[in-house]
Amino acid sequence: MRISKHIPSIFNDVVGPVMRGPSSSHSAAALRIGRICRDVMAGDPGRVVVRYDAADALATTHESQGSDMGIKGGLLAYEADDPRLIDPDPHLVKAGIEVKFVVCDTGYSQANLYLISLENTMQQAEVLALSTGGGMIEVIRINGTELSIKGDRVEDLKLSAKGIPLSGGEHSGEFLKRRIFPVLPVGPPGEEALPFNNCTEMLAYNRGRQLSAWELGALYESSRAGISGEDVLGMMRNLHGIMRAAIDSGLKGTHFEDRILGAQSAGYQKKLDEGRLAGGELLHKITLYVSALMEVKSSMGVIVAAPTAGSCGTFPGALIAVADSLGLDDEHAVKALLAGSLVGLFIAGSSTFSAEIGACQAECGSGAGMAAAGIAWLLDGSLEQCMGAASLALQNSLGMICDPIAARVEAPCLGKNISSASNALVCANMALAGYEHLIPLDEVIETMDRVGKSLPHELRCTALGGLSITPSAKKLEKRINSQ
Secondary structure, three states: OOOOOOOOHHHHHHOEEEEEOOOOOHHHHHHOOOOOHHHOOOOOEEEEEEEEEEEOOOOOOOOOOOHHHHHHHHOOOOOOHHHHOOOOOOHHHHHHHHEEEEEEOOOOOOOEEEEEEEEEEOOOOEEEEEEEEEOOOEEEEEEEEEEEEOOOOOOEEEEEOOOOOOOOHEEEEOOOEEOOOOOOOOOOOOOOOOOOHHHHHHHHHHHOOOHHHHHHHHHHHEEEEEEEHHHHHHHHHHHHHHHHHHHHHHOOOOOOOOOOOOOHHHHHHEEEOOOOOOOOOHHHHHHHHHHHHHHHHHHOOEOOOOOOOOOOOOHHHHHHHHHHHHHOOHHHHHHHHHHHHHHHHHHHHHHHOHHHHHOHHHHHHHHHHHHHHHHHHOOOOOOOHHHHHHHHHHHHHHOOOOOOOOHHHOOHHHHHHHHHHHOOOOOOHHHHOOOOOOOHHHHHHHHHHHHHOOOOOHHEOOOOOHHHHHHHHHHHHHHHHHH
């Protein structure tokens, strides 16, 4: 099995997946892991036991944030936006798949770890996999043998009769053939060398070329994925259409029983129409668009994780609101998404989008940095101003904790998405007005990574600290769990 350094992609790591569910690092990643497990078992998962480590954030959030749902959907070979994810249990029964979830001491200390045992009449398998943030995954061990499957290519495995992965001359005897199919939209890196890997390299590359931020984003992804620049634009147009549809759906009102926050954007619009809210037109539009996206997510509607489901409102909500406020067409918004995605690429390459590793600064903070760059581009900012805006927005996000109330990705997530989108707007304006960001973007990203890893475990999406453990939050959690 070839193990190589991860090279991020806009459509794998930064903008996507298209999904349902509360959390990309929980539900979408778990679905992808479940699908790979199904392939390991040749389409017949049989009896499945999923183990979460007692010291991991998944121990307290696997049910409320959709990991269990995602695993079930993956074992059924569903896509991440399949409507059947809302209630997969009847489909499991029909397919003859038994699934059990256990919290225990797995013996492993990695964050977001899934230890999955599967058994059917022909085969047994134990799969060890990680969710690495934003829906990205890596299978790191099958039946005790180390390997690396990230879901970006077809993997042809040869297993012994006992299911052990084989290599080299061990293939002389009888073996099982298992084909693992891709779960990511973009395949492995092409042969073409990437134009840059970080912000410093990008700025140096662009000297004398004078390409805009969106053009550099399209160039990177074209080189990374081995597709044309027009294909890159086409893929982003499709994602923008899904984002726009989610905003429109959310503004009309959403309904879902199993959530702690109802549809609130309609009430905001009513007060706005009555002239009872302070602020400018654009700030109100940002609040409404971000709220709409988050409410669609919480009602199991279809959204784009950008860069994660928990922060799905910040980046697209801010950019599309600004584009609409300026009277710009959809193509401007699409290109702004590519411009902002550059920042996400640099974060994916040097840090993480996982709140379990980097807290909410890795999710809403990253979304703010991406949005700030995209807004600066919409305002005709230079490449340097776009990156300066991102630096300012990330600086303002350092130390943002992840403390979900009732272990749900709803509150204070909604407020953090709205404040992060507002932060992005302010920082874009500051950059264009000549405010100095002082610290280069690459150094801010390195700092964000260091700060996130130094935060206490309780403040990194475990629901064991911050607002999660206030008396009111615990009372709410008890009430929800008793329903």
